Amino acid sequence: MASLRQLPSGRFNVQIRRKNEKPLSRSFDTKEEAERWGREQEVQLEGKPPHPQAPALTFLSLGTLYCDTILKGRPSRSITLYRIERITPHLPEDVTAITKFDINRYRLMRLGQVSPTTCRDELQIIHRLYRWARREMLIDFPSPCVDVPMPPPSKPRSRVVEKSELSSLLGVVIR
Numbered sequence: 001m002a003s004l005r006q007l008p009s010g011r012f013n014v015q016i017r018r019k020n021e022k023p024l025s026r027s028f029d030t031k032e033e034a035e036r037w038g039r040e041q042e043v044q045l046e047g048k049p050p051h052p053q054a055p056a057l058t059f060l061s062l063g064t065l066y067c068d069t070i071l072k073g074r075p076s077r078s079i080t081l082y083r084i085e086r087i088t089p090h091l092p093e094d095v096t097a098i099t100k101f102d103i104n105r106y107r108l109m110r111l112g113q114v115s116p117t118t119c120r121d122e123l124q125i126i127h128r129l130y131r132w133a134r135r136e137m138l139i140d141f142p143s144p145c146v147d148v149p150m151p152p153p154s155k156p157r158s159r160v161v162e163k164s165e166l167s168s169l170l171g172v173v174i175r
Helices: 031-046 059-069 076-090 100-111 116-135 163-174
Strands: 002-006 012-016 024-028
Touching (some): 002 031, 024 031, 059 116, 076 116
């Protein structure tokens, strides 16, 4: 584990001490540089190659990847992809830049345009994308939809087809 301390000169010193190994120490002008060096050294000591910075993942590319991976061959793929393409212009480009405030702004905007059920479906797609990406280790942060209130679901249908309606329908089909 790297330990970080600020020196009286204002610089930052990082020390890495491991059992049966020579201690490592280095000083930096900024805290960020010191933390980065400490992480890199720990990764090297563990024998794992350091991970390069992942390319920026856009909401549309994440949604397309989800549809191609999970919904491949299913009828809901085209509907989901259409909804993702409709949502994309209203959110920041990078998935890491999307916050719960962006999601709430989108929710309020959509509630003024469409029914609560449609808005709810779109928010569920966004949440599903983030949960899937986190499970697949594509991102390392929670869904921004977690604290955003969902619109209420619509009431289920309670109407039952009566016997006379059913017999008239069957009469038309049998003829």
